[in-house]
Amino acid sequence: MGPLRLLPASCWVYSGRDNLQPALHHVKARSGYTEEIACELRERLDPLIIKKSPLSEPVKKPKATWVKPVAGAEIAYSSVNEGGLLREAVFKGLRDDLTLPVVEAPTIIPRHPAASEKGRGGVPRENILQLLPDAVTPTKEELKIYWRKVSKRALAYLGRRPLKLVRHTRGTTFYHKGRLPPIPDAVQQLRIEKREGGEGVRVWVDSLEGLLGLVDMDAVELHPWAATVDDIEHPDRLVFDLDPGEGVAWEFVTETALKLRAILEEEGLDSWPKVTGGKGLHLMAPISTGITHDTARVHCRQLAQRLEATSPERYTMSSAPAKRHGRIYIDYLRNGRGTTAVGAYSPRARAGFPIAAPVSWAQVECGIVPDAFTMDHPLKKSQPGSRPK
Numbered sequence: 001m002g003p004l005r006l007l008p009a010s011c012w013v014y015s016g017r018d019n020l021q022p023a024l025h026h027v028k029a030r031s032g033y034t035e036e037i038a039c040e041l042r043e044r045l046d047p048l049i050i051k052k053s054p055l056s057e058p059v060k061k062p063k064a065t066w067v068k069p070v071a072g073a074e075i076a077y078s079s080v081n082e083g084g085l086l087r088e089a090v091f092k093g094l095r096d097d098l099t100l101p102v103v104e105a106p107t108i109i110p111r112h113p114a115a116s117e118k119g120r121g122g123v124p125r126e127n128i129l130q131l132l133p134d135a136v137t138p139t140k141e142e143l144k145i146y147w148r149k150v151s152k153r154a155l156a157y158l159g160r161r162p163l164k165l166v167r168h169t170r171g172t173t174f175y176h177k178g179r180l181p182p183i184p185d186a187v188q189q190l191r192i193e194k195r196e197g198g199e200g201v202r203v204w205v206d207s208l209e210g211l212l213g214l215v216d217m218d219a220v221e222l223h224p225w226a227a228t229v230d231d232i233e234h235p236d237r238l239v240f241d242l243d244p245g246e247g248v249a250w251e252f253v254t255e256t257a258l259k260l261r262a263i264l265e266e267e268g269l270d271s272w273p274k275v276t277g278g279k280g281l282h283l284m285a286p287i288s289t290g291i292t293h294d295t296a297r298v299h300c301r302q303l304a305q306r307l308e309a310t311s312p313e314r315y316t317m318s319s320a321p322a323k324r325h326g327r328i329y330i331d332y333l334r335n336g337r338g339t340t341a342v343g344a345y346s347p348r349a350r351a352g353f354p355i356a357a358p359v360s361w362a363q364v365e366c367g368i369v370p371d372a373f374t375m376d377h378p379l380k381k382s383q384p385g386s387r388p389k
Contacts, residue, residue, distance in 0.1 A: 003249040032041035049195035121172035128174045132166065135173035135220075135349035138375060143215045146375045148349065153379070158211075160228045162190055162202035164340045165214070166221035166349055173220065173349050184213035190229050195337065204229050220349050223340035226296070231289055232309065232337075234243065235296045238269070238285040239341045241276075241331035245316075245324030250369060252314070256328055257281050257364055260307050267303070273361060274344055275370045277354035282334075282341055284358075293337035300332035347375050355379075 048067040073091065138146075147154070152356040165176045180201060183189060186209035194200045200223075203209055214222065228233040240260060244253050257273060264285050266272045287296070301317075307330055308315040316327045334341040342348070342356045354371035357379040373379050 002112055013206075054116075079116075085180065085278070105357045121170040122172055123172045123174065124178075127176060127178045128172075129177035130175040132173040132175070132349055135166075135168070136351045136353075137168040137173055137220050138347065138353050140215050140218075142353075142375065143220065143347065144212055146378070147208065147211040147215065150345050150378050152212055154211070154343075155206065155208075157344035158222055158224055159206045159305065160204060160230065160344070161224035161343075162192070162204055162227075162229060162232060163214075163219075163225075164223040165203070165217070165219045166223070167218040168220050168349065169218040181217050184216055186210045187213040187217065188229075190232070192232060205230055216292040220347060222346040223341055223344045224336065224343045226335060227293070233293070234289045235293055235335065236287060236289050238287055238296060238300050239332075239334040240283040240285075240300065241329075241334050242283070242342060243324075243329040243331055244331060245327050247326045248328055253281055253328060254364055254367055256301060256315075257283060258361075261361070263303055263306055272358060273364050274358050275368060275369055275372055276342055277346075277348035277350065277356045277373070278342075279370055281364070281370065283357075293335065297332065297335040300335045304330040304332040345378070 017081055045067050050066050052066075052067055053066050054068065076130045077331055112382055167176045169175060169181075180203065183203065186205070186207060188204045188206065188210065188367045190202045190204055192200050192202055203214070203217075205214060225232065226237050226239055227233070228236060242256055242260070244250070260283055261271050261273075264283070269285040269287065271285040276282055291299075304317055308317055314327055316323045317330050317332070318324075319329070319331075333339065342355055344358045346356050347356050348356065350371075352371065353375040355375060355378055357371050358370055359372075360380075
């Protein structure tokens with residue numbers, strides 16, 4: 001996924017030179033993104049997608065993806081031209097910490113891939129949601145051996161959930177979007193209505209044969225929805241991602257997880273922890289079905305704000321890289337229709353092939369690290385207190 005070439009019409013733009021006085025402009029920010037930030041921005045905007053333009057005046061943009069006008073972004077720029085466009089605009093991050101005035105949104109500048117953009121390694125550009133250029137992937141045979149060892153345990157966490165796939169094909173590793181490759185019979189298909197309109201297909205599995213079929217589809221990582229195929233519009237769990245920035249000791253991540261567990265307990269939620277196989281820790285909180293994805297995301301944001309308020313200098317809810325150094329990023333945006341988090345028992349496309357794994361709170365208190373388990377040495381059984389509910 002290359003640099004995003006727009007921010008949505010709904011974005012408030014803040015200049016650091018103007019004491020954070022809001023100024024709403026058309027924006028085309030071509031720089032300031034990393035692959036990670038681009039993916040997070042996409043995750044943030046996905047739940048805000050709507051079918052029709054929110055603008056009061058019609059705009060002929062048949063390929064535009066429209067979003068609700070609620071997101072705020074910080075943009076550095078040199079000046080504003082006579083047409084109201086920002087010169088030398090640089091994306092600095094989304095802002096959750098400011099109250100945004102309510103005004104009519106301007107025209108969206110939709111993102112269209114440049115004509116020169118091509119796929120990587122023969123993979124069509126339209127199928128790449130996020131490129132993982134530094135990924136290290138196991139062979140298909142290694143993946144199949146692994147899934148045969150852990151399928152029964154893994155399906156308790158991955159089964160019957162729509163899946164987002166990280167695929168490796170033609171020398172390219174990427175989060176997949178759009179049209180899928182041929183789907184084996186053992187891999188189930190779910191047709192869904194997309195927020196932006198039209199019909200989409202999501203895959204899901206409920207058997208070892210299905211997991212092996214995903215490998216035949218070049219899938220390496222599996223990222224499940226927070227809802228099952230039996231009721232995709234209502235989540236059955238909340239997800240919090242504790243993502244430590246540079247300079248954060250793992251002991252502080254452990255301390256934070258226990259603090260967040262206490263906050264969730266005050267809400268009557270019994271959470272279980274999951275090491276990610278990356279650098280962070282997930283807290284998963286089962287809930288009764290009935291609330292919408294949007295309601296779940298709002299509630300998670302409120303709980304994340306409670307945690308952030310306990311130590312604002314050590315926590316952040318901003319995705320801006322400059323705000324993460326020495327802080328833990330509390331990512332509540334894993335909650336939302338179609339948004340995902342890496343699934344328990346999923347391999348990661350990283351050196352050593354670590355896996356995400358459910359663990360016990362006792363293990364967390366003992367300082368278990370995110371890559372403690374690998375495909376060669378997986379979690380042998382579900383840990384006490386970590387079984388999904």
